[in-house]
Amino acid sequence: MRLKDKTALITGAGAGIGYACAELFCEEGARVVIAELDIETGAAAAARLCERGFDCRFVQTDVSSPDSVKAAVDAIMQAHGRIDVLYNNAGGSSLQDGRVTETPFEEFWKKLQIDLHGVWAGCHYAIPHMIANGGGAVINATSVLAIMGTEGRDAYTAAKGGIISLTRSMAVEYARHGIRVNAVAPGVTTTERVRKRLEQANPGASKTAQRSLLGTVEPREIGYAVLFLASDEARKITGQTLIVDSGLTIS
Numbered sequence: 001m002r003l004k005d006k007t008a009l010i011t012g013a014g015a016g017i018g019y020a021c022a023e024l025f026c027e028e029g030a031r032v033v034i035a036e037l038d039i040e041t042g043a044a045a046a047a048r049l050c051e052r053g054f055d056c057r058f059v060q061t062d063v064s065s066p067d068s069v070k071a072a073v074d075a076i077m078q079a080h081g082r083i084d085v086l087y088n089n090a091g092g093s094s095l096q097d098g099r100v101t102e103t104p105f106e107e108f109w110k111k112l113q114i115d116l117h118g119v120w121a122g123c124h125y126a127i128p129h130m131i132a133n134g135g136g137a138v139i140n141a142t143s144v145l146a147i148m149g150t151e152g153r154d155a156y157t158a159a160k161g162g163i164i165s166l167t168r169s170m171a172v173e174y175a176r177h178g179i180r181v182n183a184v185a186p187g188v189t190t191t192e193r194v195r196k197r198l199e200q201a202n203p204g205a206s207k208t209a210q211r212s213l214l215g216t217v218e219p220r221e222i223g224y225a226v227l228f229l230a231s232d233e234a235r236k237i238t239g240q241t242l243i244v245d246s247g248l249t250i251s
């Protein structure tokens, strides 16, 4: 029960890594709010966890909209009166992304609006409540692709690189309020979305997956890292990016 009596807001938690984290957080005693864009996915995810007796609710949220993120933060405050953990998870690379010289500007802004803006908005609205409560833990989803130097994902890597820098600066700014800010950088993680890409033999995805020395990563295996950073065991860790990539970046 490493998150006993804690409340957690997880964006994009209807599926993939976010859902795996929501499940793990519930199992570890947290009350979880799933902030998810897709109504069906989000409602079904929360229902599955409620059926197991966990305290979990769904709030439809679009992390690219400040008002929507504010409403999600208001919802967790109304339900539980506090927010202890914020996992800014929503995002992901897209097949429309590519080289900076060829990728449309719309794709660039889209990536920034979901991945980077999502983190910014979550922190903008949640951190004041954490300050009022005397502390909290923020975890932001970045990617090994922002660290490695990667072909064909320039909008995504720009957004994810920004998340690493923002994580560090927020860690410095909010340490005095007892708030820790860290990032998790997954390698190739077999969510439904990534599994499909691998099945379709997407050359970029397959090439990267082959370099995962210990095999591709399961969503729950990212969850363990997020759980650690969210828990008091990581009480002296802030401003860091924890790579969970099955050895990809060293291969």
Ligand SMILES: NC(=O)c1ccc[n+]([C@@H]2O[C@H](COP(=O)([O-])OP(=O)(O)OC[C@H]3O[C@@H](n4cnc5c(N)ncnc54)[C@H](O)[C@@H]3O)[C@@H](O)[C@H]2O)c1
Residues within 6 Å of the ligand: 011, 012, 013, 014, 015, 016, 017, 018, 035, 036, 037, 038, 041, 061, 062, 063, 064, 089, 090, 091, 092, 093, 114, 115, 141, 142, 143, 144, 185, 186, 187, 188, 189, 190, 191, 192, 193, 194
């Ligand atoms: N899966 C990987 O291999 C991998 C690798 C590196 C980093 N990541 C990062 O981990 C995070 C989760 O990735 P995933 O593979 O689990 O993704 P996923 O596509 O499996 O799940 C993402 C969830 O976010 C929701 N979502 C999408 N846009 C949203 C929005 N605007 N507002 C709220 N919710 C939204 C989707 O509906 C979906 O349920 C992302 O930030 C991604 O960039 C994933």
